[in-house]
Amino acid sequence: MTVAWYLLWFIIAVGLLVTVHEFGHFWVARLLGFKVLRFSVGFGKPLLKRVAGADRTEYVIAAVPLGGYVKLLDEREAPVAEAELPRSFTRRPHWQRIAVLLAGPVFNVLFAVALLWGMLWMGGVTELRPKIGQVTVGSLAATAGLRPGDEIRTVDGAPVTGQRDVIFGLLDAVSGAGRVTLGVRGDDGETRAVTLSVPDAAERRHLTEPAELFRGLGFQFWQPSGPPVLARVLPDGPAARAGLMAGDRIVAINGVPMNDFQDLLDYINARPGERISVDYRRGDGVHSATLEVASDQEGSRRIGRIRVEGQAPRYPDSMLLHTDLNPVSALGRAGEEAWSLTVFQARLFWRMLIGRVSLKNLSGPLSIAQFAGESAHAGTASFLSTLVLLSLSLGFLNLLPIPILDGGQIVFQVVEWLKGSPLSERAQVLGQQVGIALLIVLMGVALYNDIARQFS
Numbered sequence: 001m002t003v004a005w006y007l008l009w010f011i012i013a014v015g016l017l018v019t020v021h022e023f024g025h026f027w028v029a030r031l032l033g034f035k036v037l038r039f040s041v042g043f044g045k046p047l048l049k050r051v052a053g054a055d056r057t058e059y060v061i062a063a064v065p066l067g068g069y070v071k072l073l074d075e076r077e078a079p080v081a082e083a084e085l086p087r088s089f090t091r092r093p094h095w096q097r098i099a100v101l102l103a104g105p106v107f108n109v110l111f112a113v114a115l116l117w118g119m120l121w122m123g124g125v126t127e128l129r130p131k132i133g134q135v136t137v138g139s140l141a142a143t144a145g146l147r148p149g150d151e152i153r154t155v156d157g158a159p160v161t162g163q164r165d166v167i168f169g170l171l172d173a174v175s176g177a178g179r180v181t182l183g184v185r186g187d188d189g190e191t192r193a194v195t196l197s198v199p200d201a202a203e204r205r206h207l208t209e210p211a212e213l214f215r216g217l218g219f220q221f222w223q224p225s226g227p228p229v230l231a232r233v234l235p236d237g238p239a240a241r242a243g244l245m246a247g248d249r250i251v252a253i254n255g256v257p258m259n260d261f262q263d264l265l266d267y268i269n270a271r272p273g274e275r276i277s278v279d280y281r282r283g284d285g286v287h288s289a290t291l292e293v294a295s296d297q298e299g300s301r302r303i304g305r306i307r308v309e310g311q312a313p314r315y316p317d318s319m320l321l322h323t324d325l326n327p328v329s330a331l332g333r334a335g336e337e338a339w340s341l342t343v344f345q346a347r348l349f350w351r352m353l354i355g356r357v358s359l360k361n362l363s364g365p366l367s368i369a370q371f372a373g374e375s376a377h378a379g380t381a382s383f384l385s386t387l388v389l390l391s392l393s394l395g396f397l398n399l400l401p402i403p404i405l406d407g408g409q410i411v412f413q414v415v416e417w418l419k420g421s422p423l424s425e426r427a428q429v430l431g432q433q434v435g436i437a438l439l440i441v442l443m444g445v446a447l448y449n450d451i452a453r454q455f456s
Contacts, residue, residue, distance in 0.1 A: 017108065025101070034073065036055060042060075102406070109391070113334045117327075117334040181193050181194070181195045244280060251286060272302040273295040403428075
């Protein structure tokens with residue numbers, strides 16, 4: 001995957017979701033009798049433009065694919081002919097203005113529901129059993145009594161079916177009270193309760209950082225280990241510099257046989273900074289290479305890395321929970337999924353604002369491009385799942401009461417409606433300035449996180 005690949009799928013994803021969002025504004029505005037002057041996907045210089053319809057609406061694809069807008073007839077922006085005043089934004093009833101503003105986020109949610117519905121109807125639901133694999137000695141999980149082979153059945157009394165339910169439940173608990181009780185069933189069939197407690201607020205916030213939850217709690221879900229074959233060798237890493245290539249099968253390291261990829265990971269992780277000898281098979285021959293293991297900081301300890309990836313493991317059927325859905329049940333499940341994801345997103349965002357969830361979870365355009373490119377590389381289902389999450393996020397973020405966003409404009413309209421008269425120009429300008437400042441802060445933090453991830 002190259003930069004061009006990431007950029008391509010970023011443009012496809014953002015362009016599609018922005019089009020859906022702006023079409024919501026456009027469609028409802030036209031339905032309610034507003035005059036639409038322009039429907040633009042993207043900002044800046046128009047690349048393609050077409051004028052059509054009785055209203056001579058301009059349909060534009062612009063050069064910067066990071067947003068879009070629908071321009072309505074508005075006497076505050078330019079003189080309006082007397083005959084067209086009834087179709088001006090400011091002359092329409094407040095409830096209609098609010099409906100137009102609300103339509104963009106609503107269409108993003110409906111788009112996500114439609115995608116989920118199709119995916120669930122065609123493919124059903126397949127989840128991985130939340131069975132525990134490794135438990136780190138001396139960790140919070142080990143101290144609480146969690147053991148390899150345990151299967152998590154409930155989180156704080158709520159039944160769970162798959163790993164995602166457990167992840168959401170743990171994140172909710174850690175960012176909240178910092179205490180969670182897991183109902184587990186051991187390999188022997190015995191059920192028991194295991195309570196994980198994180199009393200320190202700073203540690204709880206640290207656990208909400210990307211990839212830190214399970215590392216900090218001290219356990220991982222069980223996963224099969226594939227053969228010790230390199231599926232990918234990252235450029236400029238220790239393995240690449242030593243001449244290792246994708247497709248090489250690691251036979252031994254320092255004379256110790258490697259039976260599967262997990263053996264390789266465990267051996268490398270335990271030797272940060274050491275010089276090792278790697279025996280590998282390529283084609284019909286066995287070769288040797290010497291390399292120095294990189295040293296990465298993970299929490300309070302150093303971890304060895306040689307910058308390689310293994311083949312995707314194949315889970316046995318016993319670890320998979322599959323449910324087929326008919327069109328009606330799939331639609332119901334899609335609505336429930338979209339609602340629960342949006343509520344969970346809102347809860348975590350609020351906790352981020354009050355300092356309980358790490359700001360490192362904010363993602364900017366670089367991370368979105370990476371997610372889009374990697375999910376497209378993984379296949380259609382993966383890319384569609386990414387579109388669902390991005391569409392729900394776009395809908396939620398646009399409903400935030402920030403003046404420059406749809407949510408802030410809805411607040412303005414509600415205040416005007418209750419007040420019985422328009423807000424002063426000074427109040428509107430001040431609101432816009434505050435909104436722009438807040439967006440700059442959010443975008444700055446997100447871009448900083450993007451850059452930090454690239455260098456981590």
